Amino acid sequence: MTDIGPAELLRVLEALGWPRMRFGSLVLEGEAAWRSVSPQAHERLDIMHRLGRRELLSVTPVGRRRLRAWLDRRKASPPPTPRPWRITRLRFFGDEEMLPALAGALDANPAPVADFAVDECMVAGTGRSTSGFTTGPLPLLRPIVLCGALHDADLARTFLHEVAHQWTLEDMPPAPTAVAIVQARQINAANNWDCSADIQHGEDVADWLAFAWGAR
Numbered sequence: 491m492t493d494i495g496p497a498e499l500l501r502v503l504e505a506l507g508w509p510r511m512r513f514g515s516l517v518l519e520g521e522a523a524w525r526s527v528s529p530q531a532h533e534r535l536d537i538m539h540r541l542g543r544r545e546l547l548s549v550t551p552v553g554r555r556r557l558r559a560w561l562d563r564r565k566a567s568p569p570p571t572p573r574p575w576r577i578t579r580l581r582f583f584g585d586e587e588m589l590p591a592l593a594g595a596l597d598a599n600p601a602p603v604a605d606f607a608v609d610e611c612m613v614a615g616t617g618r619s620t621s622g623f624t625t626g627p628l629p630l631l632r633p634i635v636l637c638g639a640l641h642d643a644d645l646a647r648t649f650l651h652e653v654a655h656q657w658t659l660e661d662m663p664p665a666p667t668a669v670a671i672v673q674a675r676q677i678n679a680a681n682n683w684d685c686s687a688d689i690q691h692g693e694d695v696a697d698w699l700a701f702a703w704g705a706r
């Protein structure tokens with residue numbers, strides 16, 4: 491996703507229940523109000539950035555719960571000053587040349603999401619300076635696997651997209667085997683799997699969030 495067109499922005503706003511937002515001298519709320527304006531490209535981008543720090547974080551029930559829990563934790567114990575660099579806390583297993591792009595992506599995340607990524611996720615990646623690696627058991631955290639051969643901008647975009655999946659997904663079922671993944675893809679490709687609309691919606695939501703957080 492490299493731009494947000496008028497029709498796509500309306501899809502996002504519809505998914506969010508037509509939220510209240512200041513737009514120039516207007517305060518928009520509800521479908522009729524949003525459909526009565528025609529934001530320019532830079533205004534659509536600004537709206538997405540603002541949604542990405544508020545309403546889009548709650549686009550799924552689990553996202554809403556995560557945001558609520560983060561706000562409660564912060565109220566109970568404010569973060570130390572100065573805060574440690576988040577990238578030094580990210581559980582990353584892979585090629586160190588990938589870290590600058592991941593650090594930039596973490597900085598682009600809203601604070602609740604960046605904290606979620608370092609506290610609850612782990613990241614693995616190979617293909618930048620190694621062709622593969624063998625390791626002991628990895629932490630039992632929510633896994634994100636990245637292709638290190640991507641250029642930094644694509645790597646950052648992909649990381650934001652996968653973090654968005656983790657933020658919006660309910661707890662995942664036990665890890666499938668590689669064979670099960672392949673079979674699921676084949677079934678899906680045969681259009682014989684009634685989850686495909688849900689999966690497509692999940693991809694759309696992850697793209698919206700990554701875009702709203704600055705992935706372009």
Ligand SMILES: [Zn+2]
Binds near residue numbers: 651655692693696
């Ligand atoms: Zn995806």
